[in-house]
Amino acid sequence: MEKDRILTLFSLERGKTEALAKGARRPGNRLSANSDLSTAASFHVHKAKSLDIILEIEPFFNSDGIRGQFDKTQKVSYAFKIIDKLFEFEEPYPNTYQSLLHLIKSVSKFSRQLVFMKFLIDVLSNLGSLPNLVNCPSCHKSILREDEFVFAFQGGLTHKHCLDGNCLEIRESEIKLLRLLAKLSVEEIEGLKVESDVFRQSYFIIQKYFEHEFGKILPDEVM
Numbered sequence: 001m002e003k004d005r006i007l008t009l010f011s012l013e014r015g016k017t018e019a020l021a022k023g024a025r026r027p028g029n030r031l032s033a034n035s036d037l038s039t040a041a042s043f044h045v046h047k048a049k050s051l052d053i054i055l056e057i058e059p060f061f062n063s064d065g066i067r068g069q070f071d072k073t074q075k076v077s078y079a080f081k082i083i084d085k086l087f088e089f090e091e092p093y094p095n096t097y098q099s100l101l102h103l104i105k106s107v108s109k110f111s112r113q114l115v116f117m118k119f120l121i122d123v124l125s126n127l128g129s130l131p132n133l134v135n136c137p138s139c140h141k142s143i144l145r146e147d148e149f150v151f152a153f154q155g156g157l158t159h160k161h162c163l164d165g166n167c168l169e170i171r172e173s174e175i176k177l178l179r180l181l182a183k184l185s186v187e188e189i190e191g192l193k194v195e196s197d198v199f200r201q202s203y204f205i206i207q208k209y210f211e212h213e214f215g216k217i218l219p220d221e222v223m
Contacts, residue, residue, distance in 0.1 A: 131156025138162035
């Protein structure tokens with residue numbers, strides 16, 4: 001057993017699962033090279049009473065561009081920590097799966113902070129925790145450009161006069177970015193051009209919202 005490895009898998013059809021890779025800790029084992037963090041592959045498993053057994057791993061994306069680069073492995077590691085902590089076993093989360101796969105492919109080529117934040121937005125959406133970005137949750141009226149508004153930890157975008165609880169200042173440019181990330185597919189955001197200060201403040205808002213919803217789980221600064 002000390003040569004075996006229990007892997008946590010995240011698939012489109014089954015969501016988060018666990019499976020046993022026999023001998024994966026043994027150098028030269030056929031499963032060893034393809035059982036590392038961020039492996040994107042087809043996993044052939046044998047259904048067992050307690051723990052599924054991996055028979056074969058067929059990679060469909062080579063993640064060599066991630067290995068040995070701390071800034072990239074850290075970003076993917078945080079993504080997997082979020083899935084491990086927040087998601088239930090055997091429940092599919094298709095939007096998050098697609099975002100995670102895209103994140104792995106993106107950071108292996110270049111560092112795309114926007115892809116990471118899209119992943120966070122899809123996590124919130126799949127968990128039913130996406131903050132309101134259109135209508136005030138208190139008065140149910142649309143948030144208009146001329147209105148005075150803030151981002152409240154309970155509910156999201158809120159009129160200032162309806163505020164009940166802790167909040168953060170938010171600008172129209174940050175609202176626009178968050179709405180786009182919630183609306184567009186992960187492929188469509190590749191062409192977005194975002195000013196650095198808009199991105200940083202938008203990430204700060206999402207990071208604090210995550211902390212309010214789930215506890216301290218994200219770094220203060222995006223990698």
